[in-house]
Structures are given as C-alpha cells and as structure tokens.
Amino acid sequence: MTGSRSDLRVVPAALAVWAAAAALSHAAPPWAFGAALSGAVVLALGWRRPVLAFPAAALVVVAVTCGWRVTAVEASPVTALAERGTTVRAEVQVRQDGRVYRAPSGPGTVVPVMVRVVEARGRTWEVRVRATAFVEGSQSLVTGTRLAVRAELAPADGRDEAAVLRVREWRSVGSGPWWWRWSEVVRDGVRDGVDHRDDQAAALVPALVAGDETGLSDRTREEFAATGLTHLLAVSGANLTIVLGIVLLGLKAVGASRRVVLAAGALTVVAFVLVARPEPSVLRAAVMGSVALAGLLVGRTGAGLRALAWSVIALVVLDPWLATSAGFVLSVCATAGIIALAPPLARRLRWLPGPLATAVAVPIAAHLACLPVVTSLSGEVSLVAVFANVVVAPAVAPATVAGLVAGLLDLVWAPVASVPGTVAWGAASVIVAVARVGASVPGASVAWPWPWWTLLPLVPALGVALWWLVRRPALTVGVTLGLLVAIVRTPTPGWPPRDVVVVACDVGQGDGFVVPTGPGEAIVVDVGQEPGPIDRCLTELGVERIPLLVLTHGDADHVEGWRGAVRGREVEVLADGPSGGPGVPAARRVRLLSGSTLQVGDVRLEVLWPRTDAERVPPEARNDVSVVLRATVRGHRVLFTGDLGEEAQRGLGRLHPDLAADVLKVAHHGSADQWPGLVERVAPTVALIGVGADNPHGHPTGAALDELASHGVSVWRTDTSGTVAVVDRNGRLVVSAR
Structure with missing residues (x-):
C-alpha cells in the first residue's frame, strides 16, 4: 500500500504542473516567470520531502520552458515585422496538415507553420518561430512541406507564435523529411482502401484510423458533436490501444521475445504519431503508450492514473501551450474519467452481463468527466451522448482494424484492399447512422444557460446520484426509458403557440x-x-x-x-x-x-x-x-x-x-x-x-x-x-x- 500511495504522488504533481503551464503560457505577466521559478527553487531546496520537491522541480522546468518560448517570440524579428504589418517573403515549413474553413468570402486553408527564413526591406533573417498562415482556397498542405511565400504579417493571437501570415503567393519548395513523406503514403493507402465507397461512412474510416477528417462533411461533424461522438474524429488513446494490441498480440502469438515485443511497441508508437499527425490528443496517447511500455521494460505494471499523470507532465513541459488546448483537455479528462470511474461503475452494474456493464460504464464515466469542458466549448449539454457511445462501441474496433489492414494492403496489392475496406465501411456505416439518428431527435442536446463552471459542483452531485441509482435495477431501467422518451419526444406544453x-x-x-x-x-x-x-x-x-x-x-x-x-x-x-x-x-x-x-x-x-x-x-x-x-x-x-x-x-x-x-x-x-x-x-x-x-x-x-x-x-x-x-x-x- 505504501508503494502505491508513493507512486500516486505524481497525480497532484501533474495537476500542479498543468495549472502552472496554463497560467504561465496564457495569462501571466512576464515577471511571473521569474517569480514562479524563484518560488519553485526555494520550495525544492527548502523541503526534503519528495512529495513537495518533485512538483517543485517540474514547476521549475515549466517556468523555464514558458519563459524561453515567450522570450524567443518577443525577440524575433518576425514579431517586430508583424507589429508593423509588413509584407515579406519567407520560407516556412508546415507543422500540421492544413485545415479548410468556409467563410462568406469563400473557402480558405489555415496552416500552422514554422518560419525558417524571412526577407523584408532588403534584409534576410534566419529564424525558427511558430506562426499561423491563412491561404485562399482549399489547398492540400501536408505536414513537413516547405513553402516559399509572399505574405502580409499581422500580430499573432497567442504568445507562443510570432505572427499571422496572410499568404498572397506561395509555391512548394520541398516535401519535407522522408518520414513525413512515408506517413502520407500510408494515409493515402488508408483512403484508397475505402475509395470504392463514396459516402460519409467511407470518409469516416480514415478519421478513425489516422485522424484524417478531410472527407467528412460539415453536416456529419455537427451530427457527431450533437451526439457526443466527436472524440472518434480525434485520434486518441483508444486508437493507439487498438493498433498496439494488433502488433503486440500478433508478435506474442508467434513467440517473439519480450525485447522484440517492446521494440515493436515503441516503433508502433512512433509510426502512430507520424501517420496520425502530432495533434495534442495524439501526443497524449503516444506519451501514455510510451510510459506503459517503459513500465513493461522495468518489469512493473504502471497504474492508469500514474501513466496519465506522467504523460501530462511530459507534454506540458515540452509544450506548455497544450495545457489549454481543447483537444488535450478533453482527451485527458476522458481518459481520467474512464480510468477512475469506469471500473467501479461497472462493478456497480453487476446485475448486467459483464461486457454490457463495461460498455455502459465507459461512456458514462467519460461523459461525466468531460461535461464541463464540452459545455464550455459548445454551450450545450448532449443528452444522447451516453446512448450513442454505447451503441457504436462494438463498431469502433472493427472499423479501425479493418481500415488499417485495408490501408496496408493497398500499399502491397491494391485490389485486395477493398475486402477489409468493405468491412471497415460497414462498421463505419453503423457509427454514421447512429450519429445521424441521434442528432435528429428533438432532445438531442439542450442549451446550458449558465457559465460552464457552474457544472463543476453539479458533476460530482450527478455522479453521487448515479452511484446510488445504478444499484437499483428497476429504477435505473425506468429512469433510462423515461430519459429516452423525453429525448425522442421532448415535452413542450403550450408550444408552439397558435396564431x-x-x-x-x-x-x-x-x-x-x-x-x-x-x-x-x-x-x-x-x-x-x-x-x-x-x-x-x-x-x-x-x-x-x-x-x-x-x-x-x-x-x-x-x-x-x-x-x-x-x-x-x-x-x-x-x-x-x-x-x-x-x-x-x-x-x-x-x-x-x-x-x-x-x-x-x-x-x-x-x-x-x-x-x-x-x-x-x-x-x-x-x-x-x-x-x-x-x-x-x-x-x-x-x-x-x-x-x-x-x-x-x-x-x-x-x-x-x-x-x-x-x-x-x-x-x-x-x-x-x-x-x-x-x-x-x-x-x-x-x-x-x-x-x-x-x-x-x-x-x-x-x-x-x-x-x-x-x-x-x-x-x-x-x-x-x-x-x-x-x-x-x-x-x-x-x-x-x-
């Protein structure tokens, strides 16, 4: 027990580091970096107790990282040029795939970039700062691509970026390192594996396998949001677990040594990040997988919360601006909810068959944990989220596995890829149908009229009520059926009025x-x-x-x-x-x-x-x-x-x-x-x-x-x-x- 309690001290440390990163990266004045650094050093030196020294050391690293990043941005010539609205020529490298957006004036593409070279007013600077570029039209710009651009600079919205680039002209000058080219080949293979089907189910398969949402319509995205299924469109720990499971179980089945299994697992994590792109949820899933593999290497099975806490510390130390990224926050909250709440809730539902109890407990736990965050983003509370997640759960793994197999086969023998591709399409069709039906019911979601933080005390109260309710099967079934009726046919007495x-x-x-x-x-x-x-x-x-x-x-x-x-x-x-x-x-x-x-x-x-x-x-x-x-x-x-x-x-x-x-x-x-x-x-x-x-x-x-x-x-x-x-x-x- 002592060892377990000692191991879990990383959890409060992760919370402290996360809070510090959120404050220092977005809201704190410059002197706060020095104050945080000085306070953390004093705390680390003044107290010998590891429970205090460890969080203090982590806070020191976060403060240094934030201070260094902000200082580098403020001192960059790109920042100064942006403040003057200068038009420049620059060489940039795409950090993440471009995302197409629609505006009244027409489509455009927003691309996170790394500025490498900037030229203006007869001078040239070699730099390395982050920026966001806006390009007119629907452009296919993939991670790693190097571009030569002529752009008008404007001040950036975030403190970790030097400028916003309004791109007037651009041309590709390189496709980036070989690993990004390889990852794009794999992503193309996944898309080609289902291209014999031309509908939203086929477009969903690349999103499940590699986080590629480019084929999804706005209507489908809205339906997934209304039914609480948006997490399926952002590659997460579940996707990595499925892929790792295929690799590791396959190697164990053929008698591979433990060292080979671990090496293959590590390579799978790296390949996963390259193919799915370094989005916040992908990075969190990768770090958590790496922590789990490290636990296997030293012969100890790490607890889920401890692994999650280590992943949070590692990621916010490397990039403090992840601390307030919506995808990162949702991913961490959902994982924490599943780890901490789902197992006891499933045991509480022991009057259900085991697999069904788990299938019900997992989405309930994730939905409760994410409720305040989702409401802060959408202003709505989804009432069909738990039902929708329970129904689609059996289809997620087949769609992911079959889609990955189809993509890999497409690289070797394209005609055969359509077989697993059809299996993936069939499973994805179930998910799309559930989202469409769920979003169409009148009570799919309700507007939350108060600030999102009012849900913080309400969520534990809901958890306690649920904990009491699920031990009473008859009452649970009755409340569930009543909620379903209210969702499908929302009572609106006296509405709409006449005349x-x-x-x-x-x-x-x-x-x-x-x-x-x-x-x-x-x-x-x-x-x-x-x-x-x-x-x-x-x-x-x-x-x-x-x-x-x-x-x-x-x-x-x-x-x-x-x-x-x-x-x-x-x-x-x-x-x-x-x-x-x-x-x-x-x-x-x-x-x-x-x-x-x-x-x-x-x-x-x-x-x-x-x-x-x-x-x-x-x-x-x-x-x-x-x-x-x-x-x-x-x-x-x-x-x-x-x-x-x-x-x-x-x-x-x-x-x-x-x-x-x-x-x-x-x-x-x-x-x-x-x-x-x-x-x-x-x-x-x-x-x-x-x-x-x-x-x-x-x-x-x-x-x-x-x-x-x-x-x-x-x-x-x-x-x-x-x-x-x-x-x-x-x-x-x-x-x-x-």
Whole structure:
C-alpha cells in the first residue's frame, strides 16, 4: 500500500504542473516567470520531502520552458515585422496538415507553420518561430512541406507564435523529411482502401484510423458533436490501444521475445504519431503508450492514473501551450474519467452481463468527466451522448482494424484492399447512422444557460446520484426509458403557440427569426452562428419546409448556422443582400434591394434597404448594407433591421418616411450604434432583441434600452427570456416565451 500511495504522488504533481503551464503560457505577466521559478527553487531546496520537491522541480522546468518560448517570440524579428504589418517573403515549413474553413468570402486553408527564413526591406533573417498562415482556397498542405511565400504579417493571437501570415503567393519548395513523406503514403493507402465507397461512412474510416477528417462533411461533424461522438474524429488513446494490441498480440502469438515485443511497441508508437499527425490528443496517447511500455521494460505494471499523470507532465513541459488546448483537455479528462470511474461503475452494474456493464460504464464515466469542458466549448449539454457511445462501441474496433489492414494492403496489392475496406465501411456505416439518428431527435442536446463552471459542483452531485441509482435495477431501467422518451419526444406544453406573427429564436449571440406562412412551413430571417440552436427552434415550431430563407448580411452570427436550418428541410428560395452569404442549397437564389417586394402565402415582404448592389462589400461595411425587411403578417407589420448602424438607419429614414411597424427587430443586438429617431418613426408596440447571455460586446446597451423604454415599447430579449413568440390574439399582440 505504501508503494502505491508513493507512486500516486505524481497525480497532484501533474495537476500542479498543468495549472502552472496554463497560467504561465496564457495569462501571466512576464515577471511571473521569474517569480514562479524563484518560488519553485526555494520550495525544492527548502523541503526534503519528495512529495513537495518533485512538483517543485517540474514547476521549475515549466517556468523555464514558458519563459524561453515567450522570450524567443518577443525577440524575433518576425514579431517586430508583424507589429508593423509588413509584407515579406519567407520560407516556412508546415507543422500540421492544413485545415479548410468556409467563410462568406469563400473557402480558405489555415496552416500552422514554422518560419525558417524571412526577407523584408532588403534584409534576410534566419529564424525558427511558430506562426499561423491563412491561404485562399482549399489547398492540400501536408505536414513537413516547405513553402516559399509572399505574405502580409499581422500580430499573432497567442504568445507562443510570432505572427499571422496572410499568404498572397506561395509555391512548394520541398516535401519535407522522408518520414513525413512515408506517413502520407500510408494515409493515402488508408483512403484508397475505402475509395470504392463514396459516402460519409467511407470518409469516416480514415478519421478513425489516422485522424484524417478531410472527407467528412460539415453536416456529419455537427451530427457527431450533437451526439457526443466527436472524440472518434480525434485520434486518441483508444486508437493507439487498438493498433498496439494488433502488433503486440500478433508478435506474442508467434513467440517473439519480450525485447522484440517492446521494440515493436515503441516503433508502433512512433509510426502512430507520424501517420496520425502530432495533434495534442495524439501526443497524449503516444506519451501514455510510451510510459506503459517503459513500465513493461522495468518489469512493473504502471497504474492508469500514474501513466496519465506522467504523460501530462511530459507534454506540458515540452509544450506548455497544450495545457489549454481543447483537444488535450478533453482527451485527458476522458481518459481520467474512464480510468477512475469506469471500473467501479461497472462493478456497480453487476446485475448486467459483464461486457454490457463495461460498455455502459465507459461512456458514462467519460461523459461525466468531460461535461464541463464540452459545455464550455459548445454551450450545450448532449443528452444522447451516453446512448450513442454505447451503441457504436462494438463498431469502433472493427472499423479501425479493418481500415488499417485495408490501408496496408493497398500499399502491397491494391485490389485486395477493398475486402477489409468493405468491412471497415460497414462498421463505419453503423457509427454514421447512429450519429445521424441521434442528432435528429428533438432532445438531442439542450442549451446550458449558465457559465460552464457552474457544472463543476453539479458533476460530482450527478455522479453521487448515479452511484446510488445504478444499484437499483428497476429504477435505473425506468429512469433510462423515461430519459429516452423525453429525448425522442421532448415535452413542450403550450408550444408552439397558435396564431404566431413572428418568433425570435434563442440562437445565442446572433439573430434567428421565424415568420410562419402555413402548416409546417415558415420564412426564416437569419440563422445565428451555430447550427444546433436554430435547428431546435425550427423543430419545436414544427417547421419542415422553408419557402424563403433570408440572410440579411454575411456576418457569422447571422449566417453560419445555416446547416441547422436546412437539416431535413427543403429551402425553395435563398435571398441575400450585397454582402452575400454562404452557398446554402436552395431551388433558386435572389438578391434583395430596396424597392423589391415578395409574397409568400399570406405574408407580404417589402425590401426597404439597401440601395447599393456592390459586387464586393468589405467586412467592416457589412452591417450597413444589411437587408431591411418589413413583413405584414396577420395584419401586423414586423420590421427586420439586421445590423444597421446609426448612419445607415438615418439613410433608411430619409429613403422611407413611413417606417411604421408593430414589432421592431432591434438593430445590431441593441448596440450603442443606434439612431434615436428610428424608434419614434417606427412606433412599435413590441421590440425583439436577439442577443447572447454574458456576451463580450455589452449588448444590449443601456442607451438602446433606455430609448425603447422612453417610448413605452415592451422589450423582449432572447438572453433573458429564451425563444420569444409574438402572437395575435383577436387583433392584439401578446408575447409568449420559453
């Protein structure tokens, strides 16, 4: 027992080092490095007890690493050039595969790079600093590739990077070391092993085997997020365990010596990192595997928590900026939950068959451990995550193993690779189907209205309640079935209300409005930034068809949630303004300008703004070319003002003397950039403000609220009232919120 307790002292040391790395790498002022270093040295020298000396020594190393990295970045000529916005020629090496992103202006590729050489103003510097490069278009840039670029520099967001590169021109000048070329050949083999199938299941196999998500659609990613299956897309310890298991068990089966088994295991870990790329979760899995192999080498089996703690210490010492990386945090939390909670929970479920008890305990433990982190990232709590993970668990290993075999066979004899490739595709099809079905149910996830840290005390309480519940089989089954019913058919008494004029959907910090036009159909004006909230709102309102989708302007908080709006729904007409928007699938697309009118069912729409039809609108001018609509619904007028600023509102007033409406959608989430005369000209009874709770912009401002109050307008905000419906009751407007 004494040895066990002594071995576990590395756990608090890992927590201390992790916290120190998070603070020093992101928030601490420069003098904090010296203070942390001095304090740790004093502690290490002043106390002889290993339980204090060991964490102190680790803190010293973290402080030195942080200080050295920050100093190197601040002293780099690249940092100075970035502060001046200089255009340079440079030679860079890709650190991680480029990731394609979609913006209203078109696709682009973001690439983490290492700057090697930079040339500007007749001078050349040889450097070695990290940076992030943005390249126009969907470019296939793989790890290790060397590029010659002409780029405009801008200051970096993080303290560990010297600059952001806006790449104007680039060309490849080398493919990098042989090991990166070899790893790309293997990744190509995995892709080719399933290329005889052209669907999302085939695209999932490379993601499971090597973390290659390039073939996955945005819809699939969203479905995996909604069902708590995103961890399958990020290579983790489970993937490494499967691959190591194949290698080690195979060698043991043929009688290989212990030394050969260990050497093969070490080579497998290295190959795993090369093929899956050095992402935070991959590095954590690799370090943990290395620690386990070291334990085998010295003849002792290390405990799971101790191995995890050592991996955390090693990684944050090597790269303190991993400490706050979302992938790293999720990976560590999930692993810790599985190690610490899953075995006792499985024993508690002994009334179930052994394999089933483990299959249930593992996702519950991982979900509980990751709940605060996932909520901080998404603002939602997934209710189907545990169910989805239990169902897909039997399919993950076959998909991974068969996909790897298909990839390796493709390198030797490509025609045969399709056989295991089909097996991998079949298993992956199960996973994709579970994600699709799980994401489609009304109660797949719920928005968490409070800060994420409020879950920290709640999670242990949930754990205690679960611990008590699972010992009572009948009650456990009853609660589980009740939860399933609530998820599949979310109870919404009194919702949607009858005779709706307009609904302000709670989409967080953004706009999403719905005007019903008939049974199962509605006009949608803007869709928020995330797909989940607008999808839930439309589902709760029973909207199955969108005859008209209006995107008032191209800012992300108005357009990026479009995938949620079109999920399972047909869009007949997509309408936008001069600032454009994403390529939403629709039967046809129209451009809206002042003077246009539209009729959808009994709803009449007047386009009051903008007047310009410019081909290109710079991002800073998008607000003022927002589409302004006035809809007449059930005899009531609703004025949608987008994000129009004060000067544009004055222009709207000059162009249209009559702006009267019963309901006013307050412009720009109630910012201070308002024309005081607009409320007087509109004279609304109800004002709706689409705004997110605790948003960093201070919306809605006191000035905007005071102006509305001074005119006796009833103000309803989505941050305090949730989704708000304005309803006609015998010719009078009333408001219903939920």
